[in-house]
Amino acid sequence: MKEGLLTDRQKEVLRHRRQGLTQQQIADIIGTSKANVCTIEKSAIENVRRARETLQFMYTLDARFLCEISSGADLLVVPDQIFREASARGVKVRYDTIGLINRLRESLPEHLQARFVKDEIQVYLNDDGEVYFE
Amino acid sequence: MKEGLLTDRQKEVLRHRRQGLTQQQIADIIGTSKANVCTIEKSAIENVRRARETLQFMYTLDARFLCEISSGADLLVVPDQIFREASARGVKVRYDTIGLINRLRESLPEHLQARFVKDEIQVYLNDDGEVYFE
DNA sequence: GTCGGGTTAAGGAGAAGTGTTTAAGTTTTA
DNA sequence: TAAAACTTAAACACTTCTCCTTAACCCGAC
Numbered sequence: 001m002k003e004g005l006l007t008d009r010q011k012e013v014l015r016h017r018r019q020g021l022t023q024q025q026i027a028d029i030i031g032t033s034k035a036n037v038c039t040i041e042k043s044a045i046e047n048v049r050r051a052r053e054t055l056q057f058m059y060t061l062d063a064r065f066l067c068e069i070s071s072g073a074d075l076l077v078v079p080d081q082i083f084r085e086a087s088a089r090g091v092k093v094r095y096d097t098i099g100l101i102n103r104l105r106e107s108l109p110e111h112l113q114a115r116f117v118k119d120e121i122q123v124y125l126n127d128d129g130e131v132y133f134e
Numbered sequence: 135m136k137e138g139l140l141t142d143r144q145k146e147v148l149r150h151r152r153q154g155l156t157q158q159q160i161a162d163i164i165g166t167s168k169a170n171v172c173t174i175e176k177s178a179i180e181n182v183r184r185a186r187e188t189l190q191f192m193y194t195l196d197a198r199f200l201c202e203i204s205s206g207a208d209l210l211v212v213p214d215q216i217f218r219e220a221s222a223r224g225v226k227v228r229y230d231t232i233g234l235i236n237r238l239r240e241s242l243p244e245h246l247q248a249r250f251v252k253d254e255i256q257v258y259l260n261d262d263g264e265v266y267f268e
Numbered sequence: 269g270t271c272g273g274g275t276t277a278a279g280g281a282g283a284a285g286t287g288t289t290t291a292a293g294t295t296t297t298a
Numbered sequence: 299t300a301a302a303a304c305t306t307a308a309a310c311a312c313t314t315c316t317c318c319t320t321a322a323c324c325c326g327a328c
Binding site: 166169170 | 317318320
Binding site: 023024034035037038039042 | 302303306
């Protein structure tokens with residue numbers, strides 16, 4: 001049972017950083033290079049981001065599979081597909097067309113390429129009309 | 135930028151579980167053994183626990199190092215040491231003796247052995263009097 | 269007792285993460 | 299502009315995680 005996500009090294013750096021030390025100062029204290037402090041800090045922050053995202057996912061766990069957006073799809077027609085599927089299930093999506101596209105852009109930027117879907121995307125919907133992409 | 139902590143497999147299992155399916159049913163759907171579903175679910179839950187703990191740590195990041203409890207210390211004298219160090223820093227700890235022991239028990243059960251400290255513990259304190267163990 | 273649901277242990281292959289160094293960049297600030 | 303602070307990339311050794319299988323075990327209900 002390993003406690004949290006952060007290693008001792010990462011916690012050390014975050015704590016010193018919070019006290020206002022520079023990376024070089026921390027490097028001297030913990031005995032390594034400032035470049036290394038930078039990467040340790042970076043991966044610590046990344047870990048925190050992932051922790052947040054994980055809990056975020058848990059909040060949307062009650063979502064059900066809605067549909068799949070195949071790769072190559074035009075981003076502008078995606079919302080229509082989602083609205084159609086959602087209304088077939090009697091749920092009103094809580095976003096409009098632009099809102100959905102923004103939500104998607106924020107959620108899975110790496111699956112998109114300009115106006116098109118690069119990698120296929122799974123869409124989930126819960127009873128509140130909240131959507132979740134994967 | 136790898137999204138969250140949970141793998142696709144883990145999310146799949148959690149989602150199906152939330153829908154009320156048994157491990158065997160999920161095993162059939164995703165094409166593996168129920169033993170495997172069990173371990174996937176278990177590590178998913180463990181990941182969520184770690185995510186929570188990570189954010190918990192972030193909340194206490196502004197804590198400063200207070201003192202170290204050496205291994206072999208009697209649990210009943212630990213609070214006194216903490217109160218002493220804290221008041222030397224002009225901070226009032228927001229727990230009483232029993233509260234501190236409970237906090238410690240919850241936070242690092244594996245560092246304790248009956249009435250004694252098995253592995254040394256770092257104590258951190260924040261300006262609000264919140265304590266954090268490591 | 270048997271069956272269904274769940275858990276555990278051991279082991280293995282492959283993937284991912286960590287801490288490091290060195291060396292080259294970029295940004296901020298005095 | 300020069301110095302200080304920070305970021306990035308590539309590479310390497312190591313460790314941990316993930317998924318998987320097989321085979322066994324626990325427990326509550328019928």
